[in-house]
Amino acid sequence: MRRGRAHRAAMRRARQRRRHRRRLARRPSALVRALTASALALPGLAFPAAADSPPTQAQSDYHYSRYSEDAVESKKVAAGSERNRYEIDIHQFRFETGLSDRVGFGMDITHEAMSGATPWYVTPGPRGEPVQVMTAATIDEARTDALLTGDYYLDRGKVTLTGGVSSENDYLAFNAGLGGERQFNDKNTTLSAGVAASFDRITPEDTNKYPTRPKEENKQSYDVYLAASQVLGPATIVQTSVKYQLATGFLSDPYKLAYVAGAPETDERPDLRNQVSWLTRFRHHFRAAKASLHFDYMFYADDWKMYSHTFTLAWYQTLFDRLQLVPSVRYYSQSQAEFYEPYYLVPRSDGYRSSDYRLSPYGAYEYGIKAEFPFELWSLNWALSAAYERYVSGADLALEKVDVENPGLVSYNLFTVGVTGRF
């Protein structure tokens, strides 16, 4: 007993000594400050400790991904309906380079080819349970998305300008953004802020076949964000950011219907949506383990009375000084939109209706693993990567109890292979 107490006291003293030593080693003494001030008075030595600069090497990345959704369970789908859901082939290309010691340039191009059936509307089944009706399986679509990024680097910050276009056979969107960041406190604190806007035009297909579909609609969205990051220690950094988005115009889904009092009707949502997301990201490096821990948490809320929580955890493990293995998990839970119902027995007084599974209450978990292997060839630096992710959603995975599960909830597999080159 007495020995235990003495041992604990000794441990405490040792801890105090260690803490004391850390303090000593961390705070530069008056002597160091005096010498540094005097040294910085010498010609040429007062350059900023480290100005951020554009990439000194050009870098190019290519990823190919195969996204495939699980087929809908037969008990959840209307008899005779298609069960196979979306398959998407995704090609991503990215290029970034420094144009001068102040200017950086980046380009992202994505091409997706999609095919398969999507949820169309939900009907009540024999026992009142919701049953999914799918669209026909032959939707073949392609989307191409291009984004240009320009960075101008300042001594303690940078300004970023982006412009992009996204095009589908039934959709065209232009977006632009302006952002800036500035470092303070010897680069220990970074504040950033930005604005962005997107202008989208929707021209639904097959309007002859489905006369209730709108012929042409528009929507606009405007974003503002504020972010602050803080270095907490030599291996720890945290960032928190708030983003607000105002979306106006046609926010409904032209291809979805809602089953109201016995008949499928067009999807009708408010033409205004105020959304806020608050994201906090934490990074810590474990030197001994040669690994970095990433933890992200996001809270989201909007004026359709939806809110959600997202938790992401990833472990970046370096092995044999080269190979990187990244296992990750993600958990997501959302509430439903105020006007959502799987189907409507009576119309709502405000006229809104949507049975889109994306507005339904549910939870989802995701896990994945990624491996990256860097190597040298022709005196250039390359890296090969491969990743697999599995996403599963369900009403019983939600944080709060859900009475009725939407039958259209999605689960998918995602395979990715990639190559990176630095010149």
Add this chain to the structure above:
Amino acid sequence: MALHRFRFKAMGCPCALQIHADSASAARAWAASARGEIERLEQKYSRYRGDSLLSRINASAGDPDGVAVDRETASLLDYAATCHEQSGGLFDITSGILRRAWDFRSGRLPELARIAELLPRVGWEKVRWSGGRVALPLAGMELDLGGYVKEYAADRVAALLRGEGCRAGIVDLGGDLAIVGAHPDGQPWIVGIRDARHPERPALSVPVSEGGVATSGDYERCMVVDGVRYGHILDPRTGWPVSGLASVTVFAPRCLVAGSASTIALLQGERARTWLDALGLPHARQAHGGEVECRLAPPNAPRATRAAAGRARARAGRRARASRGAGSARAPRSAGGA
């Protein structure tokens, strides 16, 4: 983008420059301006060159008017004054003449009279330094900037290379290092710190991405008389050697600050350890017995364990790129390298 290495001799030391450049010709151009800058400083501040500014100042000793100096020299003298003040008089650029009394190759102690004769001409407080003129009031007094011009030169070269667009590189002037910038992929430079007892191998390896690193050692020149060790670090107040540690390596925002801090640490003699503990800069120190103590960035800094040192040595050996100099830089990966 590839890593280019240049080795050369300057300021009496083996030097090296490692820079990432788009082409060999760009790297050569940067190396040429680096060497030009070092040459300029050597010509200006060498005490071995009769035509140097320093020799002119020393030749004026005894002349109460002294010599007018340019802005760069003025800043260097101001820096020496700061070091003198902050070290309580231990860092003294007038103490070089004490070397005339100490001949470490002879194995004999100097005559006390010889030291007594030199001491009156030692002492920065005797120097008149104001209004852009420096005057050495007594004939036979001398200034010696050798204690910090090399570190200043390393910082100057790093600044110069940055100014010329170089973003990733490291300057090594006889083991005093100034970093231009981390490797292009953001990886730090791995700096090997020489083992004072086995100078051919590093005692430990430390990743550094910014600032400067300098080492001062008391093992290079010394003699043992009647079982007592006399090192070449002389206390300007007594004229006798002080010796608390075999070597000290300091990491600081500038190589110049790292260099003067490591020098002052050795001048502390027996008090070197406590002085370093209160310094507030990351450092590593080696006792005369060979034990290495590390006070690097807490709390997650790499600790200097024997095992780590062993691994560092093994790595250095595998790459057949032996670490050279009291602190010399090795690329942590073989990208574009040897």
Add this chain to the structure above:
Amino acid sequence: MGRWLAFLILALAASGCAPVRPWERDALARPDMAWDPDPLGAQLGDHIHFSKEASLGGGPGGGGGCGCN
């Protein structure tokens, strides 16, 4: 949950952690310490989550529109 995190962040920021000096930043400079070490992977993940879930992605950067939501 959100309130708890906000408290944690404020507490950490207010605890007066000594600034990390430039020469102590080797760990922070590691590529695997970036907010998004794999920008293409993050981009695709965000895009999929944006089009399959109701939430707006967080973090700096403006969102581009697409017909997926």
